[in-house]
Amino acid sequence: MSANDDFNWDEFESQKFGGNYSKSERAELEKMYGDTLNTVQEEEVIKGTVVGITDRDVILNIGFKSDGLVPISEFRDQPDLKIGDEVEVFIEDQEDPNGQLILSRKKAKIVKAWDNIYKALEHDTILEGMVRRRTKGGLIIDLNGVEAFLPGSQIDVKPIRDFDVFVGKKMEVKVVKINAAFDNVVVSHKVLIEKDLEQQRFAILNNLEKGQVLEGVIKNMTNFGVFIDLGGVDGLLHITDISWGRINHPQEVLQLDQKVNVVVLDFDEDKKRISLGMKQLTPHPWDALSPEIAVGSRVKGKIVNVADYGAFLEILPGVEGLIHVSEMSWSQHLRNPQDFIKQGDEIEAVVLTLDRDERKMSLGIKQLTEDPWTKQDVLTKYAVGTRHSGVVRNLTNFGLFIELEEGVDGLVHVSDLSWTKKIKHPSEFVKVGENLDVVVLELDAPNRRLALGHKQLEENPWDTFATLFSVGSVHKATILEKSDKGAVLELPYGIEGFAYPKNLVKEDGTTAEAGESLDFKVMEFSKDDRKIVLSHTNVYTDPKEEAAKADKFTKRKPGEAPKAAKPGDNKKPKDSERSTLGDLDALSALKDRMMSNEANAGKSTDEAAE
Numbered sequence: 001m002s003a004n005d006d007f008n009w010d011e012f013e014s015q016k017f018g019g020n021y022s023k024s025e026r027a028e029l030e031k032m033y034g035d036t037l038n039t040v041q042e043e044e045v046i047k048g049t050v051v052g053i054t055d056r057d058v059i060l061n062i063g064f065k066s067d068g069l070v071p072i073s074e075f076r077d078q079p080d081l082k083i084g085d086e087v088e089v090f091i092e093d094q095e096d097p098n099g100q101l102i103l104s105r106k107k108a109k110i111v112k113a114w115d116n117i118y119k120a121l122e123h124d125t126i127l128e129g130m131v132r133r134r135t136k137g138g139l140i141i142d143l144n145g146v147e148a149f150l151p152g153s154q155i156d157v158k159p160i161r162d163f164d165v166f167v168g169k170k171m172e173v174k175v176v177k178i179n180a181a182f183d184n185v186v187v188s189h190k191v192l193i194e195k196d197l198e199q200q201r202f203a204i205l206n207n208l209e210k211g212q213v214l215e216g217v218i219k220n221m222t223n224f225g226v227f228i229d230l231g232g233v234d235g236l237l238h239i240t241d242i243s244w245g246r247i248n249h250p251q252e253v254l255q256l257d258q259k260v261n262v263v264v265l266d267f268d269e270d271k272k273r274i275s276l277g278m279k280q281l282t283p284h285p286w287d288a289l290s291p292e293i294a295v296g297s298r299v300k301g302k303i304v305n306v307a308d309y310g311a312f313l314e315i316l317p318g319v320e321g322l323i324h325v326s327e328m329s330w331s332q333h334l335r336n337p338q339d340f341i342k343q344g345d346e347i348e349a350v351v352l353t354l355d356r357d358e359r360k361m362s363l364g365i366k367q368l369t370e371d372p373w374t375k376q377d378v379l380t381k382y383a384v385g386t387r388h389s390g391v392v393r394n395l396t397n398f399g400l401f402i403e404l405e406e407g408v409d410g411l412v413h414v415s416d417l418s419w420t421k422k423i424k425h426p427s428e429f430v431k432v433g434e435n436l437d438v439v440v441l442e443l444d445a446p447n448r449r450l451a452l453g454h455k456q457l458e459e460n461p462w463d464t465f466a467t468l469f470s471v472g473s474v475h476k477a478t479i480l481e482k483s484d485k486g487a488v489l490e491l492p493y494g495i496e497g498f499a500y501p502k503n504l505v506k507e508d509g510t511t512a513e514a515g516e517s518l519d520f521k522v523m524e525f526s527k528d529d530r531k532i533v534l535s536h537t538n539v540y541t542d543p544k545e546e547a548a549k550a551d552k553f554t555k556r557k558p559g560e561a562p563k564a565a566k567p568g569d570n571k572k573p574k575d576s577e578r579s580t581l582g583d584l585d586a587l588s589a590l591k592d593r594m595m596s597n598e599a600n601a602g603k604s605t606d607e608a609a610e
């Protein structure tokens with residue numbers, strides 16, 4: 001048994017740890033000691049005092065039985081932190097496996113920030129945050145550790161085109177919406193500006209008068225005008241009130257965020273719509289128009305607009321004259337103004353009318369050249385019988401108009417296009433833009449009229465056709481088209497004839513159809529009407545009728561031999577004669593001329609197409 005075995009430990013402990021206190025004194029002492037310690041709960045924000053700072057941690061006394069540690073990295077925003085400073089911390093764990101109290105200043109800031117956000121929404125107070133970055137549709141603002149969304153429409157009362165200029169700057173905002181389920185916060189800076197502008201807007205609207213000149217800032221542009229911020233009140237400056245001259249878009253003379261002076265033109269009773277003007281601040285250019293400009297004088301300018309009916313020539317900014325399409329060319333057939341001038345062209349024109357009071361002016365460009373109908377040689381140049389070549393400008397049901405030169409047009413009636421073909425519409429014969437050879441039939445210079453013909457370039461073949469297509473002669477013809485009224489036939493050398501339905505019946509009882517080529521007999525011929533009536537049926541019925549008539553008048557007895565033939569009886573019946581163009585020298589010559597003319601006409605058409 002050692003000496004320590006005889007040691008009285010109870011007596012030693014009682015002497016060392018308050019052995020001199022009675023039980024009542026000990027209980028009172030323990031109560032006093034317990035009151036110096038705080039009762040803490042996890043996930044609670046509490047204040048603590050810095051009692052120590054190391055390279056890694058900050059030691060805090062929160063009045064608990066042990067001190068707590070906070071990483072020093074959470075105090076980067078407090079580089080001057082020192083012992084004795086008080087800070088708020090979040091209790092993460094009262095005692096970790098090592099018996100250490102775990103604290104977090106970062107989480108304490110977030111909890112505190114959310115608390116301030118809810119209070120700001122409830123009491124409509126202002127918060128200050130740092131714009132961290134730009135995002136789709138707006139900005140992200142840091143409100144003491146909580147990220148809030150600031151929509152682009154809530155940044156300012158005017159549209160913001162560059163969000164990046166706000167990044168890294170502090171901004172005051174108000175909370176407008178909280179989504180607790182997703183921890184989303186929406187804030188607005190615009191509401192703060194609007195409140196500041198209310199008094200200014202009220203003062204402007206109460207003092208608004210027509211003719212008042214105000215200063216504003218261009219906040220938005222459209223193709224019809226610009227919206228100007230007059231200090232909390234928006235006004236519209238229409239594009240027509242920007243400049244005395246013609247502009248296509250406001251951006252040609254103005255730019256966004258530009259400060260401008262404008263005059264109040266009008267506003268409604270509620271003063272919600274304000275019409276502004278800028279050109280009204282300068283004198284009207286018509287008032288400064290030179291007195292030398294008068295009817296008959298020549299002016300130079302720039303084409304600023306082209307319409308279907310004409311073009312506008314700007315002589316000075318704000319001073320325009322109309323050049324009607326009828327004053328662009330001496331031609332009587334109006335065309336598209338784009339054929340003569342285009343927007344942006346700088347040209348010269350003649351003043352036709354001028355009204356300084358009404359500020360209107362009409363101009364002409366055809367007057368820069370001589371009227372072709374007043375030239376001395378017009379009577380000889382376009383005398384009856386002279387031949388010309390022109391461009392087809394217009395087609396109508398009754399004919400076509402040809403331009404022989406600039407300002408000189410003539411009419412070719414549809415009946416004067418071809419000797420042989422019946423043309424229903426000029427489009428069957430020629431197209432707009434093609435060249436056509438013509439001969440002058442009539443000239444009326446005082447009334448600026450020319451009657452032209454195309455078929456007259458050739459001799460009238462109907463004199464020869466009267467001999468060729470005599471009544472009773474038979475010719476090969478092709479059915480071109482067929483209708484209920486009859487059929488149109490093509491005879492040799494391009495001439496057309498007509499056959500009634502009853503004359504289309506073939507010998508086998510069927511009816512001839514379009515595309516068939518058969519023998520046809522001439523039943524009628526009219527030179528004046530250029531009409532030939534044909535029949536296929538009579539080709540085979542007429543000989544039979546003639547034979548029957550011959551038998552009737554001869555009255556032969558049964559079995560009687562026919563009479564002997566007399567000299568000259570070997571001639572064929574007149575109706576069965578078939579004449580051809582090659583049998584006659586005159587017709588052969590006509591054939592050569594027609595073929596030559598057709599070749600020349602085809603050549604002209606090919607050249608026009610090229």
